[in-house]
Amino acid sequence: MTALLPDRRLNAYRPDLAEARLAGVVTAARYTEGDPARLAVPVAPLRPRPDAAAGIDTELLFGETVRVLDRADGWAWAKADADGYVGYLPETALGPAAAATHVVTAPRTFAYAGADLRTPAAFPLSMGSRLSIVGKRETRGTRYLTLDGGQSVVAAHCRPLDAPADADYVAVAARFLETPYLWGGRSGFGIDCSGLVQLAMAMAGRPAPRDSDMQADGLGEPVGREDLRRGDLVFWKGHVAIMEDEATILHANGHTMSVAREGLEEAIRRIGWLYQQPTGYRRP
Known part of the structure; x- marks a missing residue:
């Protein structure tokens, strides 16, 4: 049986180069710890390959730090320190590392x-x-x-950074209402469903994985639909929503193309014809 390779979203490896912690796990010509850097522009897309026409996997925000594994042809191959996401961004988007306050x-x-x-x-x-x-x-x-x-x-x-965070991540998420939907977005300028969950939770001092499948696999504990309450998460295939209360969700969605408030039952009926029923419910 062929061994499964590590998730490329969270593990940096190519035939010519891989991050040092993967030595003995994947085969590469050489391994590197990478060099520290921070984002020097307001927001930068992180792409799966060094191509401006490639889709956006996620985004990095001003001042966030990365480990740069390689630089070539104006692109940097980097791994985000906050959530471990790997991808390519323009080399000009990066500046010297510095401690944030x-x-x-x-x-x-x-x-x-x-x-x-x-x-x-x-x-x-x-x-x-x-x-x-x-x-x-x-x-x-x-x-x-x-x-x-x-x-x-x-x-x-x-x-x-050392001051107490807002413990209510749902209240943080609600501040993004009417923010435009952006596939791969993770900022106040444009955001997707899992980006909203991740960013709102981060502001509450609670780290979360980046993508909805990662969140569905390991964020918090499963709960039953009948037990849903404020702060719980509802998952569909490729989508996640936040329970604002026992009957209402907040989510960045392609229907309104924004962060919107919607009744849970209404959302289940509307989404069901295309993406079927929810796949699970979790309590972070």
């Missing part, structure tokens, strides 16, 4: 050229972005934090 808590905000809302917006930031803060300023009563790149962000839109 704060995380963005607003669904969307801006880094400004200066500590003043009247200065030009330098770039947008999504919830979950990691910031290295080096100073503080106040302008007309509004407090700003200074990034290590010189830009400023509104202090009320961030929290220190």
Whole structure:
């Protein structure tokens, strides 16, 4: 019987190169620990191959860290530190590694050229972005934090990484209502069903796998449909929704092309003709 190869989404290996921890598991010409780097753009797609026409598997957010395994032809082959996802992104999206001190808590905000809302917006930031803060300023009563790149962000839109997180991940997910649906998206600019679960839970200090099949396989414990309550997850083949209460779900979906609130029974009837009945229910 042929041994199953490790999941390529979470394990970096090619015939010419593999991550060091896979030595003895997969065959490659050489192995590497990779080099640390962090995302230097607001959001970057992570793709299954070095091709801008390839689909998006997931996204990395500003300040998130990776291990770069290879660089070639303008592409970096990298593994995300937060969830272990592997893929390709433009080499220009990466900068030197640096320790983050704060995380963005607003669904969307801006880094400004200066500590003043009247200065030009330098770039947008999504919830979950990691910031290295080096100073503080106040302008007309509004407090700003200074990034290590010189830009400023509104202090009320961030929290220190060592501060308590919002324990209610469902309330975090609800803040994304009407955010556009984006296959592979994982930000306040566009998000998919499992990205919503992962990002909302991360903001509550609860790590979760990236894709819905990974979440269905090992996130929390199975529960019965009759026992569903706030915070439980409902899975269909290729889809996941969050229970807002015992009768209502929150989910990023291709029907409304947004993060939407919907009755569970209505969703089951609507989704059933194409994707059949739910495949399971879990309590994180």
